Amino acid sequence: MTAGMPPHLSVLRLGHRRDRDKRITSHLGLTARAFGADEVILAGDRDPSALETWDSVTERFGGDFTSRFEESPISFLRGQSKSGEVTIVHLTMYGSLWEEAIPSISLEKPALVVVGGTKVPSEVFHLADHNVSVGNQPHSEVAALAVFLNSWLGPVDNESKFSGARMKVIPSAKGKVVINDDEE
């Protein structure tokens, strides 16, 4: 656990539609992983291919990121909210501005970041401890999640977060440098 990280961080993707959202949802889960989440939870259409994509990236690029499908996301959220043991952050373009909200979001408890699809039930706004917007312009849940997590948690420590990687990309100003253990 890095300083400044909640003890556990999940991202719940509501309202996934298998056909329309395939790549957005895939990017959303990868963004969750890259910016420090421990888990992505898919809700909406059951879509094993999304989970396979995420698990395959984790297998190659390291870390303990997990993924699962949640059949009843609202019941799940109600339970999480009622327990009082989890901080629920709902990302929505209608919420409070992220720079203002972030200092009040607890890092003591496990956190659940909820990312909506097209239509989010109004109950989600009430179950959330924080309704947070990354700007109030229409853009993308992928952009919102990335900027929120990066602003909230800061840079992810690659070595600790993505240990056991078989593939590593080495930063380079002029080309591609990839270490691939499989090819050694």
Added chain:
Amino acid sequence: MTAGMPPHLSVLRLGHRRDRDKRITSHLGLTARAFGADEVILAGDRDPSALETWDSVTERFGGDFTSRFEESPISFLRGQSKSGEVTIVHLTMYGSLWEEAIPSISLEKPALVVVGGTKVPSEVFHLADHNVSVGNQPHSEVAALAVFLNSWLGPVDNESKFSGARMKVIPSAKGKVVINDDEE
């Protein structure tokens, strides 16, 4: 022009595939707009629906954001590079880490941020003044663009950047507050 913004900021989306990338490209252009770009340039498949989405959001939510299709993006990049009048930033997971690269990126000249699709020709790495990665984990070009622009330029001034809006979302901790001039 806000302090800390280049005089003009374009985002070039390479390699768009109409079927596979429709929503990712749409989100990418909206992210460019929301995080301070003046223009998005689409390359790859000619796809009027992407331009229509972006223009429609600008019409409702304000500002002077424009969009266009570029038939020959590599020729265009060569010309921009040769002119020396534009700073070209190529976002790629193989590039230098963004926190380290950002202080050396000029704000004096117009900027062109290039966002790749699946296969970016290696020439793009050489034409770019800066090859920049937002982390070296696989995630999303939408996430990368958002975090890069937000880190580089800071928060966008909504009032000046999105003037003339017919719709405005007002930040709110507990629900949706939207001002719609059309309904007055």
